[in-house]
Amino acid sequence: MNIKPIAKLLAHHPKLVIIIFTIITLLIGSQALNIYIESDLTKFLPKDDPAIQLWDEINQEFNIGKTIIILVDQTDRVYDIRDPKVLIEMDEIYINIYEKLLKEGKETGIASVNSLALLIKKENRKPISEGGNNYNGIPYDQNSIYKYMERFEIAATKGILYSNTYKIAVVIIQLKDDANFDQVLSRTEQAVENRGTSYANMTITGTIAYQDAIREESMRNLIIIFPVALILVSIVLFFFHRTLKGLIIAFLPPAFSIALTFGILGMVQPELTIISVAVVALLIGLGVDYSIHLMNRLAEEHKIEDPVKRIEKILRHTGKAVLLSTITTIIGFGSLMTSSMSPMATFGFGCAIGILFCFISAIILVPCLAIILQFKKNGRIVIWRKFAKFAVNNRKRILLVAGFFAIISLATLPEVKTDVNYFELAPKDIPEVEAMFKYSESFGGGSNFNALLVQTDPNGLLDPAIIEALVKMEDEMRDVIASAFPYIDENKIEKSIYSVADEIKEVSDIINRSIVAEKLGELMGIQKILFDMIAEEGIIDEEFSKTIILVGIPISSSIEQIGEVVKEINTIAASTVLPHNGQISKLTGQDAITIAVNNRLTDEQIRSMILALMLVLAALIFIFSSSTYGFLTMIPVIFVLMWEPGFLVATDIPLSLVTISIASIMVGIGIDYGVHITHRFREELSRGIPKIDAIRISIEKTGLSLVEAALTTVAGVASIYFVNVPALQEFGIVVILMISLSCIAAAMILPVFYTSKSVK
Numbered sequence: 001m002n003i004k005p006i007a008k009l010l011a012h013h014p015k016l017v018i019i020i021f022t023i024i025t026l027l028i029g030s031q032a033l034n035i036y037i038e039s040d041l042t043k044f045l046p047k048d049d050p051a052i053q054l055w056d057e058i059n060q061e062f063n064i065g066k067t068i069i070i071l072v073d074q075t076d077r078v079y080d081i082r083d084p085k086v087l088i089e090m091d092e093i094y095i096n097i098y099e100k101l102l103k104e105g106k107e108t109g110i111a112s113v114n115s116l117a118l119l120i121k122k123e124n125r126k127p128i129s130e131g132g133n134n135y136n137g138i139p140y141d142q143n144s145i146y147k148y149m150e151r152f153e154i155a156a157t158k159g160i161l162y163s164n165t166y167k168i169a170v171v172i173i174q175l176k177d178d179a180n181f182d183q184v185l186s187r188t189e190q191a192v193e194n195r196g197t198s199y200a201n202m203t204i205t206g207t208i209a210y211q212d213a214i215r216e217e218s219m220r221n222l223i224i225i226f227p228v229a230l231i232l233v234s235i236v237l238f239f240f241h242r243t244l245k246g247l248i249i250a251f252l253p254p255a256f257s258i259a260l261t262f263g264i265l266g267m268v269q270p271e272l273t274i275i276s277v278a279v280v281a282l283l284i285g286l287g288v289d290y291s292i293h294l295m296n297r298l299a300e301e302h303k304i305e306d307p308v309k310r311i312e313k314i315l316r317h318t319g320k321a322v323l324l325s326t327i328t329t330i331i332g333f334g335s336l337m338t339s340s341m342s343p344m345a346t347f348g349f350g351c352a353i354g355i356l357f358c359f360i361s362a363i364i365l366v367p368c369l370a371i372i373l374q375f376k377k378n379g380r381i382v383i384w385r386k387f388a389k390f391a392v393n394n395r396k397r398i399l400l401v402a403g404f405f406a407i408i409s410l411a412t413l414p415e416v417k418t419d420v421n422y423f424e425l426a427p428k429d430i431p432e433v434e435a436m437f438k439y440s441e442s443f444g445g446g447s448n449f450n451a452l453l454v455q456t457d458p459n460g461l462l463d464p465a466i467i468e469a470l471v472k473m474e475d476e477m478r479d480v481i482a483s484a485f486p487y488i489d490e491n492k493i494e495k496s497i498y499s500v501a502d503e504i505k506e507v508s509d510i511i512n513r514s515i516v517a518e519k520l521g522e523l524m525g526i527q528k529i530l531f532d533m534i535a536e537e538g539i540i541d542e543e544f545s546k547t548i549i550l551v552g553i554p555i556s557s558s559i560e561q562i563g564e565v566v567k568e569i570n571t572i573a574a575s576t577v578l579p580h581n582g583q584i585s586k587l588t589g590q591d592a593i594t595i596a597v598n599n600r601l602t603d604e605q606i607r608s609m610i611l612a613l614m615l616v617l618a619a620l621i622f623i624f625s626s627s628t629y630g631f632l633t634m635i636p637v638i639f640v641l642m643w644e645p646g647f648l649v650a651t652d653i654p655l656s657l658v659t660i661s662i663a664s665i666m667v668g669i670g671i672d673y674g675v676h677i678t679h680r681f682r683e684e685l686s687r688g689i690p691k692i693d694a695i696r697i698s699i700e701k702t703g704l705s706l707v708e709a710a711l712t713t714v715a716g717v718a719s720i721y722f723v724n725v726p727a728l729q730e731f732g733i734v735v736i737l738m739i740s741l742s743c744i745a746a747a748m749i750l751p752v753f754y755t756s757k758s759v760k
Contacts, residue, residue, distance in 0.1 A: 003319075007312035007367075014368035021256070021364055029259030031266035036215065054588040058451050058548060066181060068188055069206035070171040071435045077201055081116060081162055081169040082145050085199040087138045090117035090171055093202075096191040097173070097184070109179030115171040116154070116162045123148040159491050170439065173206075181208050205435035213432035221277045221723045226258070229284040229719035236711045237288070245373045249295050250712070253365045254287025257357035265350055273343040275661075276350060278720055278731060283354040285716025286329065286669065289709035290322050290362035293676065296705045298370050311367045319363060321679040324623050325672035326359040328616045332668015335612035336661055339604050341597070347661060355668075389696065395752040402639055402749055409646030416645050417654035418559065418598050450551040450589030452573055454499075460580030461500070461544040470501035473576045473584075474549065480568045484561050485554060499549040500540055549584075553591045559598055559654075566595050605660045609641070612667040620671075624678070632753050633678045636745035637670040640738055647737050653730045662734050669713070670742030673706050677746050681754060695751045710743035 010017060070093060072081055079086050094113050101108045117138060124139045126132025131151075133139055139148075148154055162169040175184055185208055192202050230251065237247050258280060265272065297318040304310040333355060336348025369375070460466060474497045481496045482488070488496075540547045553565055566587055573584040586592070613634070621630035641663060653659060680702040684694035717739070720732035 003315050004308070004312055007308050007315060010364070010367040011307040011311050011371060014371045017364060017368050018372075021361075025256050025259050025263075028263035028267075030263065032259070032262035034266035034270040035262060035272055036219075036270060050586070052593070054453060054585055058453055058588065066175045066179075066208050067206045068173040068175065068185060068204065068208050069435075069439060070173070070188070070192065071203045071205055071439055072169040072171070073201050073203065073435075073438060074167045074169075077167075077199075079199050080166045081200075082142070082149065082166050083199070084138055084140050084142065084145065085197065086169075087117045087120060087145070089195050089197060089200040089202070090115050090169070091121060091138055092195050093171060093188070093191045094118060096195075097187050109176055109181075109184045111174040111176045113171065113173050114161065116157070116169050117171075119154045119157065119161070120145060120148050123151060123154070159495050164489075164491065168438070175208065182212070185209060185212060203431050203435040203438075205432045205439060210430070210432040210436050213430045217430055218277055221725070222280055225277060225280045225719045225723065226284070228722045229281055229716045232715035232718055233284060233288055233712045236708070236715045237292075240708045243375075245375045246295065248373065249366055249369045249375055250288045250291040252369060253291045253361035254284045254358060256361040256365065257287050257354060258283050260357040260361070261350060261354035264353055269346055269349060272346060272350070275343060275347050275728070275731075277723060277725075277728060278717075279347070279350045279354060281717050281720045281732070282351060282665075282735075283358060283716075284719075285713030286355060287358035287361065288712040288716065289672070290325070290358050291366050292709050292712065293318055293322055293705050294362055294366040295370055295375060296708070298367065299376055300701070302376060307371055314367070315363070317679070317683060321676050322359060322362065324619070324675050324679070326355055327619050327623070328671040328675060329355045329668035331615040331619060332612045332664050332666070332671070335608040335615065335664045335667070338611060339608060341600065341604065344604065344661060348664075351665075395755065398748045399752045402745070405646070406639055406642040409643045412649040413645045415649045417648075418656070450553065450587050450591050452549040452551065452569075452587055453585040454547050454549060454578070454582065455585075456545050456578060456582040457580040458543040458545050460578075460582060461540065461547060463579060466578050466580065466582060467501045467504050469576060469578055469582075470499055470549070473572060474499060474501065476572045477551065477569050480565055480572070481551075481553070484565050488554070496552045497549065500547050551587060551589070551591075559594070562591050563595050563598070566592055605655060605663050608661075609663040609667060612664045613638075616667055616671055620675075624682075629678055629682070632750065633671065633674040635753060636674045636749050637667055637742060639745050639749060640666055640670050640742050643741060644734075644738065647734060651730075651733060651737075653734060656727050656730070659727075659731050659734055662731065662738065665735065666738045666742060669739060670745075673710070673743050673746030674750055676702050676706060677750050691755055695754050699747055699751065706743050706747060710739055713739050 070090075072086065072090060074080050074086065081087070094115065094117065098108050098110050098113050121136065121138055123131070124133050124144065125136045127134050131147075133144065139145060158164060161172070173184075173188065175181060185204075188204060192204060233251070234247055237250050240246070261279070261283060294314060297314050298310065301310050301313060304313065330352045333348045333351035337345045337352070339345050339348070454461075454470070456463075456466065477497050478493055482493045485493075551569060553562060570586045573586065576584055578584065617630055617634055620633050621627050624630055624633070644663060644666070647653075648655070648659075677698050680698040681694050684697050685691070689697065714736050717732050717735050720728050723729070
């Protein structure tokens with residue numbers, strides 16, 4: 001390829017090139033404003049997954065809506081939730097977000113509101129002859145409140161709407177399917193903030209609120225990571241260059257590439273997930289790498305006075321190596337695009353186009369900036385020559401040590417854990433998330449809505465035999481919950497499983513068909529509180545042929561606990577025999593979907609890693625025009641991949657929705673270091689330099705750039721640690737370890753094989 005015209009353009013018109021490229025970047029980058037963060041775990045499974053299909057069927061049949069929860073926590077307050085002042089504030093929220101709008105004839109977007117305050121208000125509204133005060137409001141008499149709370153209608157909601165300690169209560173707001181969720185949430189927030197008094201300590205949470213909070217925090221994290229990464233990478237660059245010019249040349253290309261990347265995402269894939277936060281850190285680290293390789297080689301070739309010839313030589317040699325690195329890195333990230341989990345595919349797509357823009361930006365901007373700023377590198381680190389000599393003289397010992405640790409690491413492979421706890425993806429210290437944990441701790445169910453779908457022939461549910469079978473099955477399932485979570489009290493265990501069978505059993509221990517028909521008729525079309533979800537159209541269909549059994553699992557549960565509970569509940573459901581062609585589905589819902597995603601993780605990683613290795617090898621063989629050099633260049637990254645299980649076990653970091661991508665990422669990133677060593681080694685051999693000397697020069701000249709590039713990538717990725725999200729922090733730790741080892745492996749293991757007779 002004739003690259004001289006490109007070299008002339010960059011050398012003779014650097015300012016014009018930068019101006020045009022800046023305008024293009026600004027136009028494309030402006031589309032980044034369209035980006036939004038999606039925080040729904042169901043997005044990680046394809047639509048044809050059985051768990052998702054069953055979830056959709058239940059949602060459609062029983063209209064299980066989205067919810068907003070107001071947690072009233074009086075733990076450290078003088079007034080408990082039975083105090084009239086607290087109840088009046090709870091009622092005031094209801095009036096402002098719902099009742100007032102209804103009276104004005106406006107659309108509320110709300111299907112229903114449930115709270116202790118509303119139940120007491122309902123009792124107080126009854127005539128005096130029926131035990132009320134004939135007053136539509138919260139009674140100021142404390143004794144009246146105590147009296148109402150002893151009644152069955154309110155006492156039955158203990159553990160659902162208020163806690164046994166009377167210190168915690170909730171207001172549960174179910175939204176309509178066509179509601180403007182953000183609008184209702186905003187109205188609820190305003191009602192809480194602007195209430196007249198503050199006797200009650202209120203925090204908004206629930207599926208709508210905490211997902212919205214996670215989205216907002218994730219967008220803030222995207223903004224935080226950029227300046228933090230700049231500072232950390234600047235420290236590394238200043239150590240190597242001791243000049244402001246070096247910082248400018250290194251930073252501008254990745255800054256342009258980030259703007260271009262998120263601009264393209266804003267146009268074609270605006271729905272991102274929280275793991276997309278890592279894209280910024282990776283692009284800064286890798287983008288700076290490309291700049292470093294090019295500007296170091298430009299400084300190294302300072303004896304060539306003609307800028308056109310110097311740029312042409314750089315593009316022909318180092319530029320080619322950077323291009324090969326770009327291709328292999330794109331392949332590594334691109335392999336994630338084959339994932340059946342949409343967020344993984346989106347993450348891979350974002351990183352892949354980001355790396356492409358890093359290459360384009362570096363090729364265009366680095367030569368132009370180097371000419372405009374008259375960049376010169378200030379010396380070299382002398383100790384690196386000693387390292388190059390050590391690596392060459394101790395080749396076999398290094399290989400022996402690397403092989404030993406690879407064997408030890410592979411032996412730990414069965415110990416690698418998988419964990420898809422979605423709350424590990426949630427930024428910590430967010431009130432909405434903390435409130436959800438508090439809710440789960442207090443009521444046992446929290447946000448983890450799970451259900452079994454029961455189906456029979458028409459009118460099949462009217463048969464008392466079915467009700468008896470369901471009651472027996474539920475008792476077995478409660479035993480499973482009690483065994484898995486021994487710290488949960490009996491009341492919460494009792495409410496952890498719920499169905500129409502429980503309602504009928506409460507009426508009479510002796511069940512007959514008339515009792516069943518009467519009670520089911522009452523339940524049909526009646527809103528029913530189901531943990532933090534509400535069935536707007538009841539929990540039984542019109543033909544008495546379908547109903548659901550609710551299963552609540554605490555949100556703080558480990559993936560092992562959830563998996564075991566889901567497995568045992570499915571076993572019990574499968575073994576339960578119902579007449580009238582009765583069938584009970586497998587468990588679906590948030591926990592069941594979590595397990596389904598978790599089960600895909602290992603297969604997803606292995607598949608994407610193997611695909612990445614095969615494609616990268618093909619690219620290396622094609623570009624180097626040699627199968628020998630292609631295979632040898634792969635060796636360092638293969639060692640690093642063999643070391644990965646050991647690091648995961650040693651650091652007790654599981655494979656998660658974030659760390660699953662690391663193997664594929666390291667195939668793309670890790671191969672870069674080997675590519676640059678190989679390319680420089682072949683360049684020196686072509687000049688007639690002996691093998692040993694060619695290896696030493698490659699390590700000494702290119703190796704220092706690799707260390708600088710690795711450290712800047714590490715610094716860029718380290719910015720993730722400043723985001724208070726455990727899963728992302730674990731991702732950062734593993735990537736930093738793997739990048740460091742990839743650089744070391746390329747500089748120390750690769751030379752061992754280049755002394756082979758087969759290498760020419």
